[in-house]
Amino acid sequence: MSGWLREVVGTWRAVLRDPGVLLMLLVAPLIYSFFYPWPYASEQLQRVPVAIVDQDHSALSRQIQRFAQASPRLELALLTADEGRARAALAAGEIQGYVLLPAGLKREAGRGRAQVVPVLADGAYFLANKIVLLGFAEVLGTVSAGIELRQLQAQDQSPLQAAASRSPLNVELAALYNPHEGYGSAVVPAVAVLIVQQLLLIGVAMWAGQRFEDRARPAEDLAIWSARTAAFASFGGLSAAWFFVLIFPFFGYAHGGNPAGAALAALPFCWAIAAAGVALGALLAERERAMQLLLCTSLPMAFLAGFSWPREALPAPLWWLGELLIPAVPGIQGFVRLNQMGAPLQAVVPQLLALGGQALGYSLLAAWALRRRAAAIRSAAVPGLPG
Numbered sequence: 001m002s003g004w005l006r007e008v009v010g011t012w013r014a015v016l017r018d019p020g021v022l023l024m025l026l027v028a029p030l031i032y033s034f035f036y037p038w039p040y041a042s043e044q045l046q047r048v049p050v051a052i053v054d055q056d057h058s059a060l061s062r063q064i065q066r067f068a069q070a071s072p073r074l075e076l077a078l079l080t081a082d083e084g085r086a087r088a089a090l091a092a093g094e095i096q097g098y099v100l101l102p103a104g105l106k107r108e109a110g111r112g113r114a115q116v117v118p119v120l121a122d123g124a125y126f127l128a129n130k131i132v133l134l135g136f137a138e139v140l141g142t143v144s145a146g147i148e149l150r151q152l153q154a155q156d157q158s159p160l161q162a163a164a165s166r167s168p169l170n171v172e173l174a175a176l177y178n179p180h181e182g183y184g185s186a187v188v189p190a191v192a193v194l195i196v197q198q199l200l201l202i203g204v205a206m207w208a209g210q211r212f213e214d215r216a217r218p219a220e221d222l223a224i225w226s227a228r229t230a231a232f233a234s235f236g237g238l239s240a241a242w243f244f245v246l247i248f249p250f251f252g253y254a255h256g257g258n259p260a261g262a263a264l265a266a267l268p269f270c271w272a273i274a275a276a277g278v279a280l281g282a283l284l285a286e287r288e289r290a291m292q293l294l295l296c297t298s299l300p301m302a303f304l305a306g307f308s309w310p311r312e313a314l315p316a317p318l319w320w321l322g323e324l325l326i327p328a329v330p331g332i333q334g335f336v337r338l339n340q341m342g343a344p345l346q347a348v349v350p351q352l353l354a355l356g357g358q359a360l361g362y363s364l365l366a367a368w369a370l371r372r373r374a375a376a377i378r379s380a381a382v383p384g385l386p387g
Contacts, residue, residue, distance in 0.1 A: 004227045011231035015207065020287075024203030025232075029239040032195050033247045040184025041251060045131045051078035051086045051098035058106035064099075064143055073135035090122060097121030097132035099140075127183070177254050177340050185253050189340055190307035190332045192243040197328040198298055200236040200273045201280070205290030207232075208281020212373055225370055229274045229363075236270035244339055257342025265334050265348065268355035272327045275362035282369035305332045323354055330354035 015021050052068060054061045069076050077095050080086060086098040100118045108115050117140055121132040178185045244262060248255035280290055303309045304322035306329070311319060322329035334351030337343035345352070 004223060007224050007227035008231045008234075011228045012234075015203075015231075015235065018207065021203045021207045024199050024206065025235040025239075028199050029195065029242055032199070033192070033243055036191060036195070037184055037188045037247070037251050040182065040188065044180065044182050045127055046072055047075040048073060048097075048128050048131045048135070049075050049077035049095045050132055050135070051080065051089060051095045052076060053080055053083045053086050053098055053100045055081050055083075055103045056101045056105040057081070060106035060109060060143070061101045064101060064139060067139040067142055068099075068136070071135050071139055073131050073138070090120070096125065096128040097136075099136050179254075180252070184251065187307065188251070189248065189253055189255075189336055190305065191302070192247070193240075193332045193335050194298065194302060194305065194328045196236055196239045196243065197269075197273050197326075197331065198294065198301075200232065200239065200270070201277045202291050202294050203235070204232045204274050204277025205280040205284070205294070206287050208278050209284050209290055210281075210287040212282060212285035212377075213287060220370075220374070222367055222370060225278060225366065229271065229278055229366070232274035232277065233267075233270040236273055237266055240266050240270065244335075248339070254340040257340060258338040258344065261343070261345045261348070262335060262338040264345070265331070265338060265352060265355065268352070268359040269327050269331045269335075272355060272358040272362050275359065275366045276327070279362060279366040279369045282366065282373045285373065301326055301328055305329050307332060307336075324358070327355060327358050330358075 015025055050068070052061075052065055054065070065076065065079065068074050078086060078089055078098070083098075083100060086095070086100075089095045090098065097120055100120075102115075102117075105115055105117070119133055119136045121129040123129050175181050240262075244255065244259075277290075280293075284290055284293070301322070304314065304318060304326060305311075306314075314322075330351040334348040334355070337348055337351075
């Protein structure tokens with residue numbers, strides 16, 4: 001046992017002396033933890049530049065202008081009566097959308113006739129498009145509600161009776177796990193798990209691949225490699241703890257729902273990645289080849305994980321491929337439920353079983369690859385045998 005622990009410590013020291021592997025296992029997680037979430041720090045788009053095409057020139061259209069200027073979502077950058085000018089500004093990127101207030105709007109609304117108020121936005125930028133449509137919908141809805149209330153009060157209803165008549169049932173929406181309803185809170189906790197996997201996998205495969213580049217190095221038994229796998233897995237645990245314990249609170253993401261459960265799930269998750277890295281390094285036996293092979297896999301893994309694309313929309317073979325072979329796929333599903341939603345362990349049993357199965361499967365694959373590499377080393381050392 002003491003020899004096994006000495007090998008763990010020796011692996012830590014070897015990683016700290018290797019600049020390339022150290023970059024992947026310790027430095028890159030620190031950089032990514034700030035580099036990736038920072039663009040989403042504001043969580044929501046605000047003050048999107050828009051225009052109002054006012055062809056009515058009435059008290060009602062001026063009220064809509066005032067409400068648009070007061071909206072935190074919109075910034076009134078252009079006020080004109082010429083729709084062609086607004087279209088040109090939209091095409092030039094000066095505004096992200098505009099609303100057209102047609103002539104006779106106040107007259108027809110005063111007669112109780114429903115009016116169609118067009119809102120046009122740039123659909124090429126879906127987040128800005130959403131804010132423009134939502135902002136103008138809130139402005140027009142508020143103005144419309146005021147007109148309805150005045151009409152009801154003109155029918156001898158009190159202000160309270162008018163409010164109750166207009167909206168007898170009210171809906172209050174409360175986001176439980178994403179209180180800001182921001183893009184960063186939805187995406188970063190999932191991407192963090194994928195970042196931990198990819199950096200750990202590349203770093204371990206680089207170190208193991210370099211280990212086998214030297215054909216004269218004597219073969220080492222599986223006990224030594226099990227200690228090294230444990231050492232590598234501990235680096236993955238440090239990266240996961242850095243994100244879950246420090247980075248999520250720093251950026252205001254939901255966190256700490258079930259820390260004990262997340263720590264338990266991190267054990268098979270990190271071991272599976274470390275074992276996969278050892279197996280890959282032993283099979284490739286080259287330091288740079290692992291990075292070349294893995295750099296292009298992050299985006300497909302993100303889609304297979306189901307946070308940027310619904311998993312139900314994936315073909316069944318792809319769904320099972322991610323579930324069986326990629327630790328980040330069940331890892332993201334499990335860690336988001338444990339960290340952000342506070343789910344009990346019973347709710348993530350399928351994910352824990354998948355991670356445990358991957359840890360076992362990749363350990364067996366690593367053992368096979370190491371034995372195969374050791375046999376190749378021994379055969380190369382015996383004269384007259386093919387290498």
